[in-house]
Amino acid sequence: MAYYDYKIAGPSPPPALSDRLRLYHVEMNPYGHRVMLILEAKRAKYEVYHLNPLKLPTWFRDKNPRLKIPVLEIPTEHGDRYLFESVIICDYLDEKYAANSLHSREPYVKAQDRLIVERFNELIKGSLECFDTNFAFGSEQIVQTLEILEKELAFRGTNYFSGSRPGMLDYMIWPWVERLYLLRCISEKKFEQKKALFPNFSDWGDQMQLDRVVKKLAHSPAEYFDYYKNASTHTMGYYI
Amino acid sequence: MAYYDYKIAGPSPPPALSDRLRLYHVEMNPYGHRVMLILEAKRAKYEVYHLNPLKLPTWFRDKNPRLKIPVLEIPTEHGDRYLFESVIICDYLDEKYAANSLHSREPYVKAQDRLIVERFNELIKGSLECFDTNFAFGSEQIVQTLEILEKELAFRGTNYFSGSRPGMLDYMIWPWVERLYLLRCISEKKFEQKKALFPNFSDWGDQMQLDRVVKKLAHSPAEYFDYYKNASTHTMGYYI
Numbered sequence: 001m002a003y004y005d006y007k008i009a010g011p012s013p014p015p016a017l018s019d020r021l022r023l024y025h026v027e028m029n030p031y032g033h034r035v036m037l038i039l040e041a042k043r044a045k046y047e048v049y050h051l052n053p054l055k056l057p058t059w060f061r062d063k064n065p066r067l068k069i070p071v072l073e074i075p076t077e078h079g080d081r082y083l084f085e086s087v088i089i090c091d092y093l094d095e096k097y098a099a100n101s102l103h104s105r106e107p108y109v110k111a112q113d114r115l116i117v118e119r120f121n122e123l124i125k126g127s128l129e130c131f132d133t134n135f136a137f138g139s140e141q142i143v144q145t146l147e148i149l150e151k152e153l154a155f156r157g158t159n160y161f162s163g164s165r166p167g168m169l170d171y172m173i174w175p176w177v178e179r180l181y182l183l184r185c186i187s188e189k190k191f192e193q194k195k196a197l198f199p200n201f202s203d204w205g206d207q208m209q210l211d212r213v214v215k216k217l218a219h220s221p222a223e224y225f226d227y228y229k230n231a232s233t234h235t236m237g238y239y240i
Numbered sequence: 241m242a243y244y245d246y247k248i249a250g251p252s253p254p255p256a257l258s259d260r261l262r263l264y265h266v267e268m269n270p271y272g273h274r275v276m277l278i279l280e281a282k283r284a285k286y287e288v289y290h291l292n293p294l295k296l297p298t299w300f301r302d303k304n305p306r307l308k309i310p311v312l313e314i315p316t317e318h319g320d321r322y323l324f325e326s327v328i329i330c331d332y333l334d335e336k337y338a339a340n341s342l343h344s345r346e347p348y349v350k351a352q353d354r355l356i357v358e359r360f361n362e363l364i365k366g367s368l369e370c371f372d373t374n375f376a377f378g379s380e381q382i383v384q385t386l387e388i389l390e391k392e393l394a395f396r397g398t399n400y401f402s403g404s405r406p407g408m409l410d411y412m413i414w415p416w417v418e419r420l421y422l423l424r425c426i427s428e429k430k431f432e433q434k435k436a437l438f439p440n441f442s443d444w445g446d447q448m449q450l451d452r453v454v455k456k457l458a459h460s461p462a463e464y465f466d467y468y469k470n471a472s473t474h475t476m477g478y479y480i
Contacts (some may be wrong), residue, residue: 071437075346092348092350108321108323111332114328
C-alpha cells in the first residue's frame with residue numbers, strides 16, 4: 001500500500017546510521033505520516049523502517065521502553081539516538097534543516113500555531129477510532145475541530161494556515177484531514193453537504209492535495225476506507 | 241505573600257499595553273511561576289495581575305473562554321493578544337528575547353529537553369494535590385519523577401541540566417521542586433534521608449536556590465507548607 005520505499009524492521013537491529021536519518025513507522029499511522037511530510041518538505045535524506053506494532057523487535061523495545069511510535073533515529077556525536085513525539089521530531093527537523101523554515105519566524109505567530117496544534121492533538125485523540133465502529137458523519141469531536149480550523153482560516157484570510165504556501169501547522173493537521181476524505185466512500189452526497197459547511201477549510205483541503213509533499217505520501221479515500229473498515233484487525237491502539 | 245509587585249485584576253480590564261508584557265497569574269501557581277522565572281531570566285519588562293480563580297472577571301472570561309491560566313498578554317501589530325500554555329509562553333519568550341538563549345542552540349539537545357519537560361508535565365499532573373490530603377514522603381509519582389531527573393543529571397554530568405548555568409529545562413521543572421522542600425517542615429530527618437537517595441538532583445536543587453532568578457521569586461518551605469496545608473480552601477483545581 002505504501003508508495004515510498006521502506007524496509008521491514010526485523011529481529012536484528014539495522015546498521016548504524018551514516019548519511020541519512022531513519023524513521024521507524026507503523027504503516028498508515030497518522031503521527032508517522034506527519035514526520036514523513038516534514039522529512040519530504042525539507043528534502044531530508046532518510047529511510048523508513050516499518051514496524052509491526054504487535055510484534056515489536058526486542059532491540060527496538062530495549063531502546064524505546066515506553067514503546068513510542070514514530071521514532072526518528074538520528075546520528076549524534078555520541079552515536080545514534082532516538083527522538084520521540086511527532087511534534088517534537090518535526091520541530092527538530094525544522095530547526096536542523098533551517099533553510100526554508102516551516103514555522104513562522106515571528107515568535108508570536110509560531111506560538112499561536114503551536115497552540116492550535118496542541119488543541120488539535122487534544123481534540124483528535126481517539127477521533128480515528130470513531131472509524132472503527134461506524135463511519136459517522138459529523139461526530140462531535142470532528143465537527144468541533146473543523147469549526148475551530150474553519151474560523152482560524154477565515155480569520156487569517158490566507159490560502160494556507162501558514163500563508164501562501166503550506167507550513168508547519170498545515171502539515172501537522174494534514175494526515176487526519178486526508179483520512180477524513182474516506183467519508184466520500186460512504187456517501188458522496190453527505191460528504192459534499194458537510195464540506196459546504198466549512199468553505200474555507202474545504203478550499204484549503206483541495207489545495208493541500210495538490211502540494212508536492214502531500215501528493216508524494218498520499219493514500220486514496222478508498223485505501224483509507226479499506227484500512228479503517230478492518231481497523232479492529234489492525235493496530236488502533238498504537239496511534240500514539 | 242508575594243515579594244514581587246503585582247496588581248489585582250478587577251471588574252474593569254486593565255489599560256492597553258504600551259511598553260511591557262502583562263502576566264495574569266494565580267498566586268502560588270507553579271505554572272505561572274514558570275513564566276515568571278523566564279521573564280526574570282530574560283530581564284523582560286512586565287507587570288503581574290493577580291486573579292482570583294473563583295471570581296474571574298467577565299472581561300477575562302470573554303477573552304479567554306477556556307479559562308487558561310497563566311496568560312501572557314503581549315502587544316502585537318493587531319492589538320494586544322493573549323498567549324496560553326506555560327511551556328509555549330516560555331518558548332515564545334526565549335525566541336522573542338533571543339540574546340542569552342535558554343534553550344540549547346543544538347536542535348537535538350533542545351528536542352531532548354522538550355521531551356523531558358513533556359514527560360515531567362505528564363508525571364506531575366496532580367502531584368501537588370497529594371499535598372492536599374497528606375504530605376506523604378515518596379509518593380510513587382514523585383519518586384518516579386525524581387529517579388528520571390537524577391539519572392538524566394548523572395548522564396549529563398553537568399551542574400545544571402542545561403550545562404554550567406540554568407537553562408530552559410532547569411527553570412521548567414523548578415517550581416515543583418521548590419515546593420517539594422516543604423517536606424522539611426514535616427520531618428527534617430525524613431527529608432534528608434530522601435534527599436540522600438538522589439545525590440545529583442539534591443546538589444542541583446541546592447545550586448538552583450542560589451540562582452539570581454530563582455531567589456527573586458522564591459517562597460520558603462514554611463510558606464508553601466502553610467499554603468498547601470490549607471489547599472482545600474484554596475484553588476487546587478486551578479493548577480492548569
